[in-house]
Amino acid sequence: MKKFRMFLAAAALVAYATADACTNFIITRGASTDGSVMVSYAADSHALYGALYHNAGGKHLKGSILPVYEWDTGRYLTDIPQVEESYTTVGNMNEHSLIIGETTYGGREELADPTGLIDYGSLIYITLQRAKTAREAIATIVELANTYGYASSGESFSIADPDEAWIMELIGKGCKLDAEGKNIRKGIVWVARRIPDGYVSAHANQARITQFPFDDPENCLYAPDVVSFAREMGYFEGDDADFSFADAYCPADFGTVRGCDARVWAFFRTVADGMEAYEDYAMGYNLKNRMPLWVKPRTKVSPKVVFDCMRDHYEGTPMDMTKDLGAGGHNCPYRWRPMTFEVDGVEYLNERATATQQTGFWFVAQARPNVPADMGILWFGVDDAATSCLTPIFCSTQEVPECFREGNGSMLEYSPTSAFWLFNRVTNFAYMRYDMISADIRKVTDAWENGQLARMAEIDARAAGYDSQSARRRYLTRISVDKAQELFDRWSKLDKYLLIKYMDGNVKSEHGDVLAYLDSDAPMARHFVENGNGRQIPDKIQFPGYNEKWKRAVAADNGEILKVQK
Known part of the structure; x- marks a missing residue:
């Protein structure tokens, strides 16, 4: 396009x-x-x-x-x-x-x-x-x-x-x-x-x-x-x-x-x-x-x-x-x-790869066998495919989830309930320290998408039990809307987690990984390692720095000025 x-x-x-x-x-x-x-x-x-x-x-x-x-x-x-x-x-x-x-x-x-x-x-x-x-x-x-x-x-x-x-x-x-x-x-x-x-x-x-x-x-x-x-x-x-x-x-x-x-x-x-x-x-x-x-x-x-x-x-x-x-x-x-x-x-x-920053929306659509044609799935997502996530929207849905709805924000108007703006905020933060932040995002993406794929047989069986097309479509609409909102809520929680973990170029030590936090109802402060004094002050903060190629390039460019004198 x-x-x-x-x-x-x-x-x-x-x-x-x-x-x-x-x-x-x-x-x-x-x-x-x-x-x-x-x-x-x-x-x-x-x-x-x-x-x-x-x-x-x-x-x-x-x-x-x-x-x-x-x-x-x-x-x-x-x-x-x-x-x-x-x-x-x-x-x-x-x-x-x-x-x-x-x-x-x-x-x-x-x-x-x-x-x-x-x-x-x-x-x-x-x-x-x-x-x-x-x-x-x-x-x-x-x-x-x-x-x-x-x-x-x-x-x-x-x-x-x-x-x-x-x-x-x-x-x-x-x-x-x-x-x-x-x-x-x-x-x-x-x-x-x-x-x-x-x-x-x-x-x-x-x-x-x-x-x-x-x-x-x-x-x-x-x-x-x-x-x-x-x-x-x-x-x-x-x-x-x-x-x-x-x-x-x-x-x-x-x-x-x-x-x-x-x-x-x-x-x-x-x-x-x-x-x-x-x-x-x-x-x-x-x-x-x-x-x-x-x-x-x-x-x-x-x-x-x-x-x-x-x-x-x-x-x-x-x-x-x-x-x-x-x-x-x-x-x-x-x-x-x-x-x-x-x-x-x-x-x-500059190379132009499949995943790119300027994606508006993306999808993988499935026209499926052995189910009614109105049970095809539009796996839908917004923003850069590499750092966003797909959620199932059935092709006969009668309602669009609020987070994906036309008119809920625009390229010139921020909306706090818009998935496009939420995913862009998380992704643009990831671009700054891609090697670390994108790895956390990918864990969340894989867990979500694999989980939704695994549930399809159960959804298909439930949908087959409805005795009318209109009842089946109401059920599929509810699944589409509820799952999209669940993903939005999960990404909102991820957004806050990433900011706290990676703020200012540091990396805070944690108990478990990103999935352990997202799947827990415990307050975020309990997830990260603190210094033991009960004042929510982080301990064991990491300073990962830059990769080897970057360090060598900086040394070659300005090494005489930056060299530490013994």
Whole structure:
């Protein structure tokens, strides 16, 4: 997702330096441990407020209209006819367990259509209100974009239901006005490919579909002019069989691969064998060594593995953000923007990993087997995935938890009951001494997420006992709301604990660890070691200092001034 549109097809490092970005991982049912289809998504933007969107479905009067507002900016675009019946949506999932995620790849700048009236965000959320299956969603997206004109740049969509998962890539056709001032190029060129069952795929702000079959409608759908339009624009010459959507409409370069496709590689290498063969591609050094669109995982992938893949900082690779001097004295895997810098006329980059500081919200959605479709789960969280936590929101929920509710705070208004502000406060504190504080946070995250996953069988059994859909949905709503509030309360307690433990660069000694404190009802003062005089004065305070690389760098930089004289 992008705020303030930028085109990645501009000069490589310029585009790489300015674009906000998102990440999607896709797991087919045959590749998952529980038979669910999963899609992950991080909505990354420096201006997006993390909230959980909800739209109640229902019947609509004939002649009703639906206003369309650009998702990124809030700009009014147009009114379109409302459908007779719409479906309830929560976040990027609807009551039928249809899931849609996205990443923006931008593509060729001249293909933007200033007359378009449907942006990519509206395509997602309107389609979720109108489609039940992935194939219906693809058809709805095409119909909306071709009818009203496409108002955004190139997009990759993840589209999944309980049975199958697809990647759909699209881009506008620019603007060419006729004598009456109408755009005769209105609409999109696009291609959609079904991910084979048993495989996983991903996209992260770089077009991923290259060659595709033209005679396999069960597994590949495309615009009738997807090749001919590329020929018309001079993007492609040759036989149809050699046509590559990505190469025609979003050619890769160093910046888009290193800043974008590298995140796909990081996911693939975590779950599949043989990915070291593509390391030179991921680093932007060998663009001809392109990764496959999907890979078969070495073992089936669990929801928790997907959760944790969204927390990746390239650990264990040459791009590991915790290893160089930019990580500071406490191994912080973040680099503040801009994404490039210059020294003595040489330009350098800051890595862009999957987990990033500017995430508004993120999720891992599960379309699950052997349960009613309205029991799909949107595992939802706000802020940086590496230091935040997911909680289960059932796709048919009739209520949004207060801590995730739209209007409860904004990017310009702090709210003490907002999860977005609470998680940001904890995370920004963690950035200062990441090696120690993030380890405490991760213990809490793992305990919570594993606990919620373990409870799903019990919840499913209880839900199956209700004799009506409405009763089941009321129960699932209560679970969704109560668990979100429980997580909020737990994080509020964690917030205070971390401040007391790590204040002023010190580390207070404690009885047990963070989980021992959070799971106890005892006052916080009893958790920390005091000096024995009964006055709540801490004892055995630790002064951990900085890591070895930092100390050596400071000594090299200013050692003559700082050297202790014997």
